[in-house]
Amino acid sequence: MQTGAIQTETMQPPRGGAMIDSPFLVQLAAVIRAEDSHGLWDTKPVAELLAEFILTAEERRQTPIIGDPDPDLIWRLTKFYDAVGLMIEKRTGCMASQMQKMHHEGFGRIVLIAGRLVVVSRHLRDVHRFGFETWAKLAQAGEALVEDAVAVIGTYPDAARA
Amino acid sequence: MQTGAIQTETMQPPRGGAMIDSPFLVQLAAVIRAEDSHGLWDTKPVAELLAEFILTAEERRQTPIIGDPDPDLIWRLTKFYDAVGLMIEKRTGCMASQMQKMHHEGFGRIVLIAGRLVVVSRHLRDVHRFGFETWAKLAQAGEALVEDAVAVIGTYPDAARA
Numbered sequence: 655m656q657t658g659a660i661q662t663e664t665m666q667p668p669r670g671g672a673m674i675d676s677p678f679l680v681q682l683a684a685v686i687r688a689e690d691s692h693g694l695w696d697t698k699p700v701a702e703l704l705a706e707f708i709l710t711a712e713e714r715r716q717t718p719i720i721g722d723p724d725p726d727l728i729w730r731l732t733k734f735y736d737a738v739g740l741m742i743e744k745r746t747g748c749m750a751s752q753m754q755k756m757h758h759e760g761f762g763r764i765v766l767i768a769g770r771l772v773v774v775s776r777h778l779r780d781v782h783r784f785g786f787e788t789w790a791k792l793a794q795a796g797e798a799l800v801e802d803a804v805a806v807i808g809t810y811p812d813a814a815r816a
Numbered sequence: 817m818q819t820g821a822i823q824t825e826t827m828q829p830p831r832g833g834a835m836i837d838s839p840f841l842v843q844l845a846a847v848i849r850a851e852d853s854h855g856l857w858d859t860k861p862v863a864e865l866l867a868e869f870i871l872t873a874e875e876r877r878q879t880p881i882i883g884d885p886d887p888d889l890i891w892r893l894t895k896f897y898d899a900v901g902l903m904i905e906k907r908t909g910c911m912a913s914q915m916q917k918m919h920h921e922g923f924g925r926i927v928l929i930a931g932r933l934v935v936v937s938r939h940l941r942d943v944h945r946f947g948f949e950t951w952a953k954l955a956q957a958g959e960a961l962v963e964d965a966v967a968v969i970g971t972y973p974d975a976a977r978a
Contacts, residue, residue, distance in 0.1 A: 753915045753916075753917050753925070753927065754915075754917070755915050755916070763915070765915065765929065767927065767934055767937075769934075770933055770934045770937075770968065770972065770975070771932055771933065771934070771975060772929055772931075772932045772933070772934060775929075775932075806932065809978075810932065810972065810974070810975045810978075812972070813932070813933060813972045813975045816971075816972075
C-alpha cells in the first residue's frame with residue numbers, strides 16, 4: 655500500500671531478524687515439510703514455514719499463560735524436539751525418541767531417549783510462550799541441545815547403544 | 817446366605833488366588849494409601865485396596881479393547897510403576913521418575929528415569945487389559961521390573977547418578 659508518499663514510520667526490521675544459514679533451521683523446515691503430504695507448502699520459503707516459531711518480545715508479553723497450552727503450540731514444541739532428535743541421529747547414529755510429560759498449567763518435561771540413555775532432558779515452564787525472538791536464537795537453541803546431547807552420548811556411549 | 821442346605825456349587829478359590837507375602841504388594845498398597853488423605857481406607861486389607869489390579873482370565877476376555885482406556889486404569893498403571901520406582905529407590909538410592917506416552921488406542925510406552933539412565937522401559941499393548949490373574953503374578957511382575965532396573969543401574973552406575 656506504500657505509494658510515492660514520504661515514509662514517516664521508522665523502518666522495522668523483518669520479524670525474527672535476518673534469516674540465517676543454519677543446519678538446524680534446515681532440519682526443522684524438513685520436519686515441518688514432512689507433514690505436508692500433498693506438497694502444498696513446496697514453494698513456501700523457510701521463513702514462512704517456520705513463522706510461528708518466532709515470538710517477539712511484545713508478543714511474548716501479550717501471551718496469556720493460563721489455561722491449557724494451544725495444541726498447535728504443543729505440535730510446534732514436538733516438531734522442535736523432533737528436529738533436535740534427527741540432528742542427534744545424523745551426528746551420532748543414535749536414534750532418539752521423544753517423550754513428554756506436560757501439565758495443563760504449561761509446565762512439563764521433555765526427554766529424548768537413545769537406547770538406555772536420556773540424551774536430552776528439559777524441564778519446561780511457560781510452555782504457552784514457546785517461541786524465539788529471532789531466527790538466530792531459534793537456531794542457537796536447537797544447536798545447543800544437539801551439542802549437549804552429542805557430548806552426553808560421548809560420555810555414556812554404551813548406555814546410548816544399549 | 818448359605819444355610820444348612822447341601823452345597824451344590826463347586827467351591828471357588830478367592831479372586832486372585834491366595835494372598836502372598838510380597839514386599840512389592842506392601843509397597844503398592846502404601847502407594848495407594850498415600851492417596852487416602854482422610855484415612856478412610858486405613859482399615860481396608862491389602863486384598864481390598866488392590867482388588868482392581870486383579871483381572872481374571874474371564875474378565876480379561878470380556879474387557880473391550882476399543883476406545884480410550886479408562887482413566888482409573890491409567891491411574892492404576894501409574895501407581896504400579898510408582899511402586900516399582902520406589903522399590904528401585906530403596907534398593908539403589910536412585911530416584912526414578914516416570915514418563916508415559918500413551919496412545920488412545922491403548923498402546924504406549926512407560927519409562928522410569930534415574931539421572932540420565934532409563935532404568936525401566938516397557939512398550940505396552942492392550943493397556944485396556946492391564947491387570948494380573950493372581951496376587952502372585954502381580955507381585956512377580958513388579959519384582960521382575962525392580963530386579964531388571966537394579967541390574968541396569970549396576971551396569972551403568974554413572975549414568976544413573978548423572
